[in-house]
Amino acid sequence: MAGIDDILALAPVIPVLVIDRVEDARPIAEALVAGGLPALEVTLRTPVALDAIQAMNAVPGAVVGAGTVLDPGQLAAARDAGAEFVVSPGLTERLGVAARDSGLPFLPGVATAGEIMRARDLGFSRLKFFPAEAAGGIKALKGLAAIFGGVRFCPTGGITQDNAQTWLDLPAVVCVGGSWLVPAGEPLDRAAIRARAEAAAGLRRV
Numbered sequence: 001m002a003g004i005d006d007i008l009a010l011a012p013v014i015p016v017l018v019i020d021r022v023e024d025a026r027p028i029a030e031a032l033v034a035g036g037l038p039a040l041e042v043t044l045r046t047p048v049a050l051d052a053i054q055a056m057n058a059v060p061g062a063v064v065g066a067g068t069v070l071d072p073g074q075l076a077a078a079r080d081a082g083a084e085f086v087v088s089p090g091l092t093e094r095l096g097v098a099a100r101d102s103g104l105p106f107l108p109g110v111a112t113a114g115e116i117m118r119a120r121d122l123g124f125s126r127l128k129f130f131p132a133e134a135a136g137g138i139k140a141l142k143g144l145a146a147i148f149g150g151v152r153f154c155p156t157g158g159i160t161q162d163n164a165q166t167w168l169d170l171p172a173v174v175c176v177g178g179s180w181l182v183p184a185g186e187p188l189d190r191a192a193i194r195a196r197a198e199a200a201a202g203l204r205r206v
């Protein structure tokens with residue numbers, strides 16, 4: 001099984017997906033993978049999210065994870081649906097222990113030094129900096145990264161094609177996440193999704 005470093009290395013951007021119609025799941029995944037973004041985060045925020053994970057898993061090359069995982073029950077449901085990695089907006093001890101026990105690659109969310117320390121205590125050093133822009137932006141992450149040498153981040157929250165490169169230029173940033181590739185509520189437009197994915201896949205990492 002791949003580790004979290006393998007997942008984060010797949011592309012400079014992980015699309016954060018809110019899927020409302022399960023029939024859109026497969027074409028969205030196909031367009032994103034074709035555009036060069038294989039790691040896909042399906043948020044557990046809609047009733048069809050687990051079915052969407054299953055549908056996307058059938059797309060060759062897609063590496064599908066579950067996002068917005070809040071507790072051990074949701075982690076187990078995501079694993080059963082075939083999620084290959086798990087992302088959470090924050091971290092509780094219960095969720096951290098369950099993630100560790102599951103063996104699934106796990107990217108917990110943090111926004112402060114204390115939260116990073118708790119994540120390290122639980123054995124996690126690849127973290128989602130969330131909500132990145134609102135939690136202090138690049139200045140805040142630079143300050144945190146200077147303290148926690150071995151920690152690497154995937155900033156998410158307020159990141160767009162226009163500001164992603166500035167984040168990716170930080171040595172502590174391995175990739176970024178964002179919902180701009182498939183804006184919520186937009187009617188399915190495969191060509192537009194693929195074009196956005198291609199632009200995102202062209203971003204550089206240091």
Ligand code: 3PG
Pocket residue numbers: 016043067068130156157158159177178179180
């Ligand atoms: C997430 O779940 O990571 C965020 O909702 C993504 O934030 P964004 O919509 O600002 O990209």
